[in-house]
Amino acid sequence: xxxxxxxxxxxxxxxxxxxxxxxxxxxxxxxxxxxxxxxxxxxxxxxxxxxxxxxxxxxxxxxxxxxxxxxxxxxxx
Amino acid sequence: xxxxxxxxxxxxxxxxxxxxxxxxxxxxxxxxxxxxxxxxxxxxxxxxxxxxxxxxxxxxxxxxxxxxxxxxxxxxxxxxxxxxxxxxxxxxxxxxxxxxxxxxxxxxxxxxxxxxxxxxxxxxxxxxxxxx
Numbered sequence: 001x002x003x004x005x006x007x008x009x010x011x012x013x014x015x016x017x018x019x020x021x022x023x024x025x026x027x028x029x030x031x032x033x034x035x036x037x038x039x040x041x042x043x044x045x046x047x048x049x050x051x052x053x054x055x056x057x058x059x060x061x062x063x064x065x066x067x068x069x070x071x072x073x074x075x076x077x
Numbered sequence: 078x079x080x081x082x083x084x085x086x087x088x089x090x091x092x093x094x095x096x097x098x099x100x101x102x103x104x105x106x107x108x109x110x111x112x113x114x115x116x117x118x119x120x121x122x123x124x125x126x127x128x129x130x131x132x133x134x135x136x137x138x139x140x141x142x143x144x145x146x147x148x149x150x151x152x153x154x155x156x157x158x159x160x161x162x163x164x165x166x167x168x169x170x171x172x173x174x175x176x177x178x179x180x181x182x183x184x185x186x187x188x189x190x191x192x193x194x195x196x197x198x199x200x201x202x203x204x205x206x207x208x209x
Contacts, residue, residue, distance in 0.1 A: 012091060012179055019180040035096070035166075042094065042168070044161050046109050056087065067193035068169070070096040076173055077087035 013059045016073055026064040027071065032057045035070060042074055090173040093181060095189045097169070099200040101162040107132040107203065108162040108196065114152055124149040134160060134199050144191050151188045154178075158188075160196060167196050 013029070020027045032040070042055045059073040101108055110131030114124050127148040129135035138144060152158070155171035162168075169192055181189075 012176055015179060023183055023186055041163055044163050047159055067190050067197055068095040069098045072094040074092045074094055075087050076090040
């Protein structure tokens with residue numbers, strides 16, 4: 001089935017970028033280290049469920065013309 | 078945490094974190110917030126009410142009637158939204174999404190943008206108040 005197939009991380013990055021282009025959002029990939037440095041932190045830990053959530057960044061997009069500055073794509077595990 | 082990866086490896090679930098910059102170290106409790114919903118129906122689920130719980134930002138967001146109406150639609154796909162401040166920036170995100178539904182809808186983007194705008198304004202107001 002079409003929806004059962006697994007995607008590569010590169011596919012997910014492309015899907016997101018295409019999606020944002022379609023929504024007329026000006027975005028480009030930048031180095032994730034700009035945001036996190038060497039010790040990435042994705043949650044403050046105040047919300048239960050996020051404390052032990054293992055996560056890794058797969059992409060960071062710098063966005064122009066919106067109220068948010070970046071979009072980070074985080075993968076579970 | 079990222080330092081302790083789960084033994085079965087990465088899972089095909091993703092989150093999109095919308096990041097707003099600003100030095101928020103001193104205002105963490107004011108900026109923490111999450112959505113709550115009241116729903117009806119099972120097969121054709123409808124959100125009949127949405128509200129924010131958390132710090133002072135929750136009160137600001139609860140006053141935005143347009144955002145509430147937008148979230149009634151958007152939270153059917155995004156499930157929940159969190160505002161999570163971490164040192165130099167604020168992260169706005171929803172629940173984990175499977176890779177087949179990682180795309181964002183126009184309405185959801187509008188909601189995230191509106192929330193980010195409110196967060197940005199809130200941070201600048203707090204900064205001005207504390208400086209004076």
